[in-house]
Amino acid sequence: MNFYPEFEVVRNDSRCIRCRVCERQCANEVHWYDEDGKVMLSDESKCVNCQRCVTLCPTRALKIVKSDCRLRENANYSDQTIKEIYRQAETGGVLLSSMGNPNPLPVYWDRILINASQVTNPPIDPLREPMETRVFLGKKPDHITRNADGSLDTKLAPQLSLSMPVMFSAMSYGSISYNAHASLARAASALGIYYNTGEGGLHEDFYKYGKNTIVQVASGRFGVHKDYLEAGAAIEIKMGQGAKPGIGGHLPGTKAVGDVSKTRMIPEGSDAISPAPHHDIYSIEDLRQLVFSLKEATDYRLPVIVKVAAVHNIAAIASGIARSGADIIAIDGFRGGTGAAPTRIRDNVGIPIELALAAVDKRLRDEGIRNNVSIICGGSVRSAADVVKAIALGADACYIATAACLAMGCHLCRSCHTGKCNWGIATQRPDLVKRLNPDIGSQRLINLMDAWRHEIKELMGGMGINSIEALRGNRLMLRGVGLTEKELEILGISHAGE
Amino acid sequence: MIPLEGHVRIPSGCAVSAMISRDGKRMNGESIIQSMIPMHDRSNGLGGGFAAYGIYPEYKDFYALHIFFNNRSAQAECMALLKEYFEIVQDEHIKVRKMPQITDEPIIRRVFVSPMQSVLRHLQIDEKELVVRVVNRINAEPVGSYVFSCGKNMGAFKAVGFPEDVGRYYRLEEYEAYCWTAHGRYPTNTPGWWGGAHPFCLLDYSIVHNGEISSYDANRRFIEMYGYKCTLQTDTEVITYIADYLLRRQGLSLDEMASVIAAPFWSTIEGKSEADKEKYTYLRTVFPSLLVTGPFSIILGFDGGLMALNDRLKLRSMVVGEQNDMVYIASEEAAIRVMAPDIQNIWSPAGGEPVIVRVKEGAF
Numbered sequence: 136m137n138f139y140p141e142f143e144v145v146r147n148d149s150r151c152i153r154c155r156v157c158e159r160q161c162a163n164e165v166h167w168y169d170e171d172g173k174v175m176l177s178d179e180s181k182c183v184n185c186q187r188c189v190t191l192c193p194t195r196a197l198k199i200v201k202s203d204c205r206l207r208e209n210a211n212y213s214d215q216t217i218k219e220i221y222r223q224a225e226t227g228g229v230l231l232s233s234m235g236n237p238n239p240l241p242v243y244w245d246r247i248l249i250n251a252s253q254v255t256n257p258p259i260d261p262l263r264e265p266m267e268t269r270v271f272l273g274k275k276p277d278h279i280t281r282n283a284d285g286s287l288d289t290k291l292a293p294q295l296s297l298s299m300p301v302m303f304s305a306m307s308y309g310s311i312s313y314n315a316h317a318s319l320a321r322a323a324s325a326l327g328i329y330y331n332t333g334e335g336g337l338h339e340d341f342y343k344y345g346k347n348t349i350v351q352v353a354s355g356r357f358g359v360h361k362d363y364l365e366a367g368a369a370i371e372i373k374m375g376q377g378a379k380p381g382i383g384g385h386l387p388g389t390k391a392v393g394d395v396s397k398t399r400m401i402p403e404g405s406d407a408i409s410p411a412p413h414h415d416i417y418s419i420e421d422l423r424q425l426v427f428s429l430k431e432a433t434d435y436r437l438p439v440i441v442k443v444a445a446v447h448n449i450a451a452i453a454s455g456i457a458r459s460g461a462d463i464i465a466i467d468g469f470r471g472g473t474g475a476a477p478t479r480i481r482d483n484v485g486i487p488i489e490l491a492l493a494a495v496d497k498r499l500r501d502e503g504i505r506n507n508v509s510i511i512c513g514g515s516v517r518s519a520a521d522v523v524k525a526i527a528l529g530a531d532a533c534y535i536a537t538a539a540c541l542a543m544g545c546h547l548c549r550s551c552h553t554g555k556c557n558w559g560i561a562t563q564r565p566d567l568v569k570r571l572n573p574d575i576g577s578q579r580l581i582n583l584m585d586a587w588r589h590e591i592k593e594l595m596g597g598m599g600i601n602s603i604e605a606l607r608g609n610r611l612m613l614r615g616v617g618l619t620e621k622e623l624e625i626l627g628i629s630h631a632g633e
Numbered sequence: 634m635i636p637l638e639g640h641v642r643i644p645s646g647c648a649v650s651a652m653i654s655r656d657g658k659r660m661n662g663e664s665i666i667q668s669m670i671p672m673h674d675r676s677n678g679l680g681g682g683f684a685a686y687g688i689y690p691e692y693k694d695f696y697a698l699h700i701f702f703n704n705r706s707a708q709a710e711c712m713a714l715l716k717e718y719f720e721i722v723q724d725e726h727i728k729v730r731k732m733p734q735i736t737d738e739p740i741i742r743r744v745f746v747s748p749m750q751s752v753l754r755h756l757q758i759d760e761k762e763l764v765v766r767v768v769n770r771i772n773a774e775p776v777g778s779y780v781f782s783c784g785k786n787m788g789a790f791k792a793v794g795f796p797e798d799v800g801r802y803y804r805l806e807e808y809e810a811y812c813w814t815a816h817g818r819y820p821t822n823t824p825g826w827w828g829g830a831h832p833f834c835l836l837d838y839s840i841v842h843n844g845e846i847s848s849y850d851a852n853r854r855f856i857e858m859y860g861y862k863c864t865l866q867t868d869t870e871v872i873t874y875i876a877d878y879l880l881r882r883q884g885l886s887l888d889e890m891a892s893v894i895a896a897p898f899w900s901t902i903e904g905k906s907e908a909d910k911e912k913y914t915y916l917r918t919v920f921p922s923l924l925v926t927g928p929f930s931i932i933l934g935f936d937g938g939l940m941a942l943n944d945r946l947k948l949r950s951m952v953v954g955e956q957n958d959m960v961y962i963a964s965e966e967a968a969i970r971v972m973a974p975d976i977q978n979i980w981s982p983a984g985g986e987p988v989i990v991r992v993k994e995g996a997f
Contacts, residue, residue, distance in 0.1 A: 256845035256927050257948055264946055265898045271918045279883050279919065286908075287889070289915035503858045598847055599928075601946060602896075604921035605848030612850065 136221045139204040140179040144188075150196035151175055157188035157197060162555040162567055185548035187557035219478070230478035233551035233561070235378060235470045235515055235537060238482055242470075243489035243622070244521045248631055250612040251597040259601050261592035267602040268299040268588055272509040272531055273438045273462045292462060293438045295369055297532055298327035299588045300603055301522055303580075304467075304513050304534035305351050305373065305442070307333030309386045309395040309407065310474030310551065311540075312568040313340075315560045318543055318576030320344035325577065326584050331534070334358075334373060334384050334409060336398040342366050349440065352429065354383045355409030357399040361432065369463070370429050371440040372422070374413070377471030377514035380444030380485045383409030385475045389554045390563045419455040426460040438462035445469060445491030445514060446484075450498035457499055457508045465534060466491050468514025472537040474561055475552035488514040489528065493626045496529025496608060519590030528626065529608040542583040543576045647831070647843040648675035648796070648817040648964045649951075651932045652972055653939055656958040657996025659687055662805025664972045665813040669796040671967040675843075676817030680830035681799035682791025684782075684839035684934050685810035693786040695722050695745040696764055701827050702740040703777030711771055711778035712744075718767050719746035727790075727803065734798040739827055743788070761836055761881065766860075768835070772828075773862045779828040784837035785936070791816075791830035799830075811992055814934050816841035833869040835877050837936040842869040843964055844949045847927030855922035868929070875923050876933055887933075887940050891987035892916050894925045895945045932962055938991035947984030954979040960990045 144165065153175060158166040163181040166188065168174075184199045205214050219230055252258040259266065273294035280288040303319045316338065323330040324347045331349040336358015341348070350367035352359050364370055375381065386399075386407035396403040416422050426439050441456045442465035443449070449466065456464050468488020473481065492512045499505040512525045513534030522533050541547065544558040551561035559571030591603070600606050614631040615623050623630055650668045654660065665683060669676075689697055698715075702708040715721065722745040729741065748760040756763065768780045782789035787810075790803040796817040816831040832839040846852070846868045853863045853871050859882070861874040872894070879890045893916050897905075902913045917924070928948030933940045941962045943951050954961040954969040955978045961969040966979060982988050 252847065252927075256847060259946065265900060267899055269899055271921070275919050279885065281884075287912055287915055289911045291915065291918060294918060500854055500858050505855075505858060599845075600847045600926045602924055602926055604917075604924045605851050605926040607851055607922060608854045609848060609851035610854070612847075 144177040150194040183548045183550040232478040234549040235472040252599040259596040266592040275506040300532040303330035304536035305331040305333040307335030309335040314571040317573035321577035322580035323347040375444035377467030378473035379476040423459040450494040453495040465511040471514035519587040648672035650963040651814040653812040659809035666800035668968040679825035680818030681796030684832040686787045686812040698744045699782035707777030793825040839934040842931040844929035895985035941988040945985035
C-alpha cells in the first residue's frame with residue numbers, strides 16, 4: 136500500500152545552487168539532479184529525517200518537515216498504528232525499530248527537582264573550592280582487617296576508578312562503526328572513564344585502550360576469547376538490555392562485513408542474532424557460576440558487572456545478583472537505546488529506570504547488602520541533571536549511549552537498523568564510516584563530559600556538597616512535582632513543598 | 634501544626650565549647666557554663682546541654698542511664714523493659730533547680746544498671762551491644778521514654794532553654810568532671826524538644842555539633858543498614874552513630890575515623906607518602922558513604938578523651954586553646970577567654986584536621 140511520505144523535503148529553489156551536496160550525502164538516495172530541467176528533485180518516501188542534507192546545504196535551501204497529509208484523525212488508531220498494521224498485512228513481518236522508546240510515557244527525571252542551600256548552610260563555589268567527582272565501583276568489604284603490625288590491610292576486591300560518575304554504555308562494533316568505537320575508546324582514555332565494547336568483540340586496534348575498556352560477554356558469546364577477556368578493565372555479563380528485555384542482540388547481516396565479522400568470529404553477511412537467554416544461565420545459581428568462571432579465567436583481577444534490563448521484579452533480581460559474586464550491577468531502563476529491536480518489545484516491555492533504580496537501591500539497603508555491589512544506572516540519562524538525580528536516588532554511576540551518539544553527530548532519526556547512517560555512526564559502509572572523524576568524534580565526547588562535569592559540580596556545590604560520595608543515595612536532596620503518593624513512595628522522595 | 638522533632642529533618646546552627654584536663658583533674662561545671670554566655674547569640678533558646686566525664690566514680694562500673702519520661706505510665710513501662718535485661722543498681726531523680734527560664738519539664742531520672750549475664754549469654758553479644766540495642770529500642774518506640782545518656786562514669790544534661798540556664802538548672806556546679814563539653818542550639822523549624830537538645834550520646838560517646846551537613850541522607854541511609862535508627866533526623870544523631878560504627882564496630886582509630894568523615898581531598902592524597910596514599914585511598918574507597926560534607930565543627934567526647942574536628946573546607950569556626958594540662962575548644966575564642974583569661978596558646982585547626990586530646994593513662 137502506498138502512503139504519502141512521512142516527511143516532505145522543502146527546497147527553496149531560489150537559494151539552491153545545484154551543488155548536489157545533498158545528493159552525495161544522502162545514503163537513502165532521496166535527492167537527485169535532473170539534467171534536463173536543471174533542478175534538484177527528491178523522492179521523499181526514502182527520507183528518514185536524519186537532517187544530514189539540511190546540515191550540509193551551504194545555502195540553507197533545504198528543510199525537512201513533517202508531512203501534514205495524514206489519515207483521518209483518530210485518538211485510538213493513530214496514523215502510525217494504522218500504517219504499522221498495513222505494513223504487517225503486507226509483509227507478515229515483525230516490525231523493527233532503533234534507538235530508545237519515543238512514546239510519551241512518563242519521564243520521572245523531569246518530575247524530580249534538586250535542592251540548593253540557603254542561609255542555614257552555605258552553597259560551595261566550584262570555581263573557588265575543590266569539588267570531587269571521583270568514584271570507585273566494586274565490592275566493598277563489610278569489615279576492615281589489619282596486618283600484624285596494626286596497619287590497615289588495604290587489599291580490596293578489584294575496583295574501577297572513574298574520574299566522574301559517567302561511562303559510555305555498551306554499543307557493539309558492528310552496530311556502530313570502527314570510527315565510532317575509536318572515538319569512544321579515545322575519549323574514555325582521555326577522560327579517565329570507561330567505554331563498553333558491547334557484544335561484538337573488540338577490534339584488535341583497540342586493545343591498547345584496554346585500561347579504559349569494559350568487555351562484554353553476551354548470550355551469543357560473539358568475539359569472546361581469553362585475550363578479549365583479559366584485554367579490558369572489567370567484564371560485563373549482559374543478561375538483558377532496556378530497549379529489548381527478554382530477547383538477545385540483533386545485528387543485521389548487512390552490517391556483519393569485513394572486520395566486523397572477523398571480530399565477532401561469524402561468517403560475513405550472516406545475521407548475528409543472540410539467544411534470548413544465556414544457554415548456561417537458566418537461574419540465579421547458574422549466573423553465579425558464570426561470574427566465577429570469568430573471574431577464574433582472569434585471575435580475579437577484574438570486577439564483573441552484570442547488566443540487566445529494568446523489569447517488574449527488578450529489586451528481587453538485583454538482590455539475587457548482589458549475592459551472586461558480581462561486583463557491579465548495571466540496570467538499563469525501558470527508554471534505553473538500541474541499534475535494532477522489535478518495535479513492540481522496545482515500546483512495551485520494561486519499566487522506567489528511575490523507579491527501578493530507586494527500588495533496587497532501597498531493597499539492597501533493606502537487606503544490608505548495598506555494599507556488596509555498585510549500581511550503574513542507564514537507559515536514557517540525558518544530561519548532567521539526570522546524572523545528579525540518578526546519583527541522589529542511589530546510583531554509583533551512569534551509563535550513557537544515546538547522548539554519546541548525539542555528541543558524535545547522531546540526529547536520532549531512529550534508522551540504525553538500516554545500516555545507512557549518514558553520520559557514519561551506525562553503519563559499516565566505508566564511504567559513510569569515514570564521515571565520522573575520530574579526532575573530532577572523541578573531542579566532542581570529551582567536551583560533552585567536561586561540560587557535564589562542570590554542571591555536576593555546580594549542582595553539587597549548590598547543595599553544599601563537595602564530593603560525589605556525599606550525594607549518592609542522598610534522596611533528601613530531591614523533591615517530586617506532580618507525582619502520586621505511590622510514585623513518591625517508590626522513588627523514596629518527598630513532594631516539593633514538604 | 635508545627636511538626637514534632639523526629640517527624641521532620643531539623644537543620645540547626647549552634648555553639649560548642651569544651652574543656653579537658655590531661656592530668657585527669659576534676660573540675661566543677663561552673664567554668665563551662667560561663668563559657669557559653671559570650672556565645673549566647675549562637676543559640677535561640679530551643680536547646681542547650683552538657684556532657685561530663687568522670688562524674689560518677691563511685692558507680693563507674695555501671696551504665697548510667699539518664700532518661701526523660703513524659704509521664705508515670707511511660708516510666709513504669711520503660712523500667713519494666715529495662716528489668717528484662719539489666720540489674721537496676723540505683724534509680725533516682727536527677728536533682729534540678731527550678732527556674733522560670735526552663736519550662737515543660739519531663740520526669741528526669743538517673744538509673745545505674747548492670748547487664749544481666751544470663752541475657753548476654755543468651756543473646757551472645759557483648760554488654761555494649763546490649764545497651765545500644767535496648768536504648769535504641771526504647772528511643773525508637775513512641776511510648777514517651779527517651780534515654781539521652783547511657784555511658785559509664787559520664788552523663789549528659791540537656792533541656793530546652795539557653796545553655797547557661799540549662800547548666801544552672803541541672804546544678805552542674807555540683808558535679809566534678811575531667812572533661813566537659815557544652816552545646817547551645819539554634820534549630821530552625823522545631824518547637825524544641827528536650828530529647829532533641831544536644832549533646833547526643835551513645836555509650837560513652839557524646840557529640841556536640843555545630844553546622845548543617847549536606848550529606849545527611851547519604852550518611853543516614855548507609856548507617857541504617859547496620860541496625861541504627863535515625864529517629865531524631867538530626868545531624869548530631871547520625872554523626873554519633875557513624876562514630877560508634879567506625880570506632881566500636883569497625884575498630885578504626887580516631888585518626889582513621891577523621892579521615893573517613895572529613896576525608897582528605899584526592900588532590901591532597903596525591904601528595905602524600907606511598908603508605909599514606911594507600912591508607913587514605915583505602916578508607917575513602919571502603920567508606921565513601923560516611924564522608925560528611927557541609928559545614929560542621931564537632932566535639933566527640935569519649936571515655937578518657939575527646940576529639941574535635943572541622944569539615945574539610947572549615948566552613949564553621951572552631952578554635953583550640955592550650956594552657957598547662959588544660960585544652961579548651963570552642964566555636965569562638967571569647968568562650969575560651971572566659972575559661973582561661975590569660976591563655977596564650979590559641980589556634981584554629983585546619984579543616985579536616987582532627988584535634989585529639991587524651992587524659993594520661995590511669996589518671997581518670
